[in-house]
Amino acid sequence: MLGEKVKFDACFIGLFDDKLDNFYYKDELNKYFNGILDSYFKSGEIKAKSKEVTPILNPSLDEYKRFYFIGLGKSNNLSTSILRDSLGDAFKYLVKSTDKSISIMFDTFLCDKISPETTAKILGESYQLSTYRFRGYKTENVKQEKYISECMLVSSDGNQKVQEMFELGQIYGRSQNSARNLVNTPPNILRAEDIVSYCIEMSDKYSLECEVLDKDKCEELGMGAFLAVNQGSANPPYLIVLKYKGKEKWEDVIGLVGKGVTYDTGGYSLKPVTNMVDMKTDMGGAAAVIGAMEIIGQVKPNQNVVAVIASTDNYIGPNAMVPDEVIVSLSGKTIEIQNTDAEGRLTLADAITYAKFNGATKIIDIATLTGSVVSALGTKTSGVLTNNEKFLEEFRSATLKEDERIWQFPIFEDDRETVRSSKVADLSNAPSKDADVIMAAAFLEAFAEQTPWVHIDIAGTATAKSEYSYGPKGATGIMTRSLATLILNS
Secondary structure, eight states, rough: OOOOOOOOEEEEEEEEEEESSSSSTTTHHHHHTTTTHHHHHHHHOOOSSSOOOEEEEOTTTTSEEEEEEOOOOOOGGOHHHHHHHHHHHHHHHHHHHSEEEEEEEEGOBBTBBBBBHHHHHHHHHHHHHTOOOOOOOSSSSSOOEEEEEEEEEETTTTOOHHHHHHHHHHHHHHHHHHHHHHHHHHHSSSSSHHHHHHHHHHHHTTTOOEEEEEEHHHHHHHHHOOOOOOOOOOOEEEEEEEEESSSSSSOOOEEEEEEEEEEETEEEEEEEEOOHHTTTGGGGGHHHHHHHHHHHHOOOOOOOOEEEEEEEOOOOOTTTOOOHHHHHTTTTTTEESSSTOHHHHHHHHHHHHHHHHHTTEEEEEEEEOOOOHHHHHHOOOEEEEOHHHHHHHHOOOOOOHTOOEEEEHHHHHHHHHHOOOOSSEEEEOOHHHHHTTHHHHHHHHHHHHTSSSEEEEEEESEESSSHHHSSSSSOOOHHHHHHHHHHHHH
């Protein structure tokens, strides 16, 4: 059973700390180790604590070159989060080895706390996400990247649903990696027009509808907020609309809106030099939406979806917007510019309005929007705000399934009054330095109006400052999975 008539370099075995005396395949494994497997456990050579990975050379070198024993801790303490971290560490360990093919003994990872289907999906995601590397553009002294050429899930009962969920997990993982690639790409290589090309190619591949509005069309429609951000740039802006029709009629439409600022200098409200590094990541929201649509296009759920991305950079030039200007948004609402570095909410304002024009009955926007959310929540939890608690609970359910942490901030009436406090316009884009995560959301809520809406601020979570279980330093692709799961569960 372990060999499955195919020779693999490595074999993954899950170990629970409280089940070492009797786990699946133990007797068969003992044959490989000439009956001394228990001595490995007693000596501590093989550990079963969570996140412990022990590679052991196969003494017989038959069928498998190496066994990887993956500690999962006590079975009654296992959570999906622990399972993800343990598997992520194991796959990363594998990448650093010479092993290229892996067979996963699925039954050894099962316990009563997590369903077989969920376990299989997490295995597929972990395989794709933890082995991800951005290839970059180095031309000299480049180490050859190691990739796993084959990964097979072995289940004792051959459950087809389990195999399907393993494949679904890989779709999720590959799509999140697509989002990571977009965010990691330098801004001179990924401009708005390049995001357009990517979306068109993806739409053709997965039978999505793609509409692209150029600058002239945006001007004709009156997208003054979005276009104001582009005024200082030599690069043209584009508004991208992706549609997936999962129902017979175009009704009950969920709108996904992503901030697509490909580089943010802050404009004339110039960022300090240390804050400007990595501003290529300011389109992390758009990348998550594109990644989610990539999943949706492959899985084909019974749900209508419209995704809207207003993409530009925020550069300084002769025509760039300056504080004190008043602009007119697509909705007709006027906006006083008090900070040109509060540009993301301007692009989102018109994108939210355009999502409503395209029939969105619920809207969720996602953006690397404010530094204040990082101060409040750090780099592992995304901030959320809403005008509709029921819709937020639907999204929260999706994030819990995907182990992508969120925390809710309030919007009080006096916050809305602060955003409306401009003496010369309907709204101010940055009326206060205090609680900017709330100010930004209160501003966006004015454009969502009565449409159920959730705002996600991923300024702290869109990138990882160091290597972690699910990937390397750099773009995380955060919320790709949760957005897709929201749609699949609707």
